[in-house]
Amino acid sequence: MKALVHAEVLKLRSTRTPVWLLLGTLGLVALTVTLTVADAAKNAPVSLDDPGLVAGTVGISLQVPQVLVVLLGVLAFTQEFRYATVTSTYLGEPRRTRVLVAKWLSLALSSVVITAATLALSVTLAIALVRSRDGAVTIAAQFWQMVAAGFVVIAAYGVIGVAVGALVRNQIAAVVGVLVWMNVVEQIVITSFPAVGRWMPGGATWALLQIGPTISLDGELLSASVGGLILLGYTAAAVTLALLLAPRRDVL
Numbered sequence: 710m711k712a713l714v715h716a717e718v719l720k721l722r723s724t725r726t727p728v729w730l731l732l733g734t735l736g737l738v739a740l741t742v743t744l745t746v747a748d749a750a751k752n753a754p755v756s757l758d759d760p761g762l763v764a765g766t767v768g769i770s771l772q773v774p775q776v777l778v779v780l781l782g783v784l785a786f787t788q789e790f791r792y793a794t795v796t797s798t799y800l801g802e803p804r805r806t807r808v809l810v811a812k813w814l815s816l817a818l819s820s821v822v823i824t825a826a827t828l829a830l831s832v833t834l835a836i837a838l839v840r841s842r843d844g845a846v847t848i849a850a851q852f853w854q855m856v857a858a859g860f861v862v863i864a865a866y867g868v869i870g871v872a873v874g875a876l877v878r879n880q881i882a883a884v885v886g887v888l889v890w891m892n893v894v895e896q897i898v899i900t901s902f903p904a905v906g907r908w909m910p911g912g913a914t915w916a917l918l919q920i921g922p923t924i925s926l927d928g929e930l931l932s933a934s935v936g937g938l939i940l941l942g943y944t945a946a947a948v949t950l951a952l953l954l955a956p957r958r959d960v961l
Contacts, residue, residue, distance in 0.1 A: 713807060713808065713811035718815045720785070721785070721815060726784065731826070735826065735827070737773045738827055738830055739834055741773060742769075742770050742830075743834070745769050746842070749839075754923060754924070754927065757839060758844060758845045759845065760851075761847070762839060762847070763832070763835050763839060763846055763847060764847075764849075765923030767855060767859075768858075769923055769924065770827065771862060772914075773827070774823050774824065774827045775862065775863065776888070777823060778870055779866050781816060781867065782866075782868065782869065783870045783877075783884055784884075785812050785816065785870075787877075787878055787880035787883055816864075817864045817867060817868065820863040821860065821864070824859050824863045824864075827859075828856060851919060855918055858917045858919075861940075862917060862918065862940065865944045866914075869943065869947045872951040873886075875955035876950060876954060895911035896911075899911055899926075900926070903926055903929035903930065907929065908931075912930060913940040913943070916937075917936040
């Protein structure tokens with residue numbers, strides 16, 4: 710298993726696509742933080758004097774790497790079929806469930822690096838921008854809860870991405886489906902119909918990161934603990950489906 714995980718990690722860090730996706734993600738994280746602090750200066754739901762501003766801003770910025778790790782998870786599996794390397798992969802390890810587990814572990818390990826890079830940038834930038842506008846910089850319990858939740862969320866989304874790639878093997882369909890779901894469907898449903906949207910994966914994630922007050926959904930989302938349990942439930946469901954269906958499907 711160690712060799713399989715090492716091989717999957719090597720695939721991720723030796724190709725250009727993950728590197729460019731990470732750089733693009735960090736650029737979008739910086740833009741998100743800048744816009745969130747700018748909104749706070751215009752009397753947004755969370756003002757510059759709110760003690761939860763830094764935590765909320767950083768929590769919002771974590772939505773960007775969520776998309777990144779899902780895409781990396783999807784690509785980790787669909788590229789095997791796109792470039793016809795899946796046959797050699799399964800010849801090297803005929804037990805297909807081990808291949809799935811190796812990809813999940815590699816994405817989980819990669820998620821730690823992605824989350825750490827995102828937090829390093831977003832926290833530093835958020836604090837600098839808030840201070841430059843004479844706002845209140847508060848590092849309290851909510852902040853540390855959000856940081857811990859961030860590592861859980863990004864790892865979970867990486868695992869879900871691999872499961873989606875294993876179930877929807879067409880790369881274009883999987884990538885487009887993920888982008889539309891996360892950036893359009895969930896955004897509309899959660900903000901417009903929070904009573905329904907809070908039970909979706911995105912709604913559960915927002916609850917776990919405690920960003921409701923920052924996005925004008927204070928009291929509309931679930932509690933952080935319930936949101937975390939629901940997100941883990943979605944992750945477990947995706948893993949179960951992938952383990953049940955993917956190993957039994959024909960390679961071609």
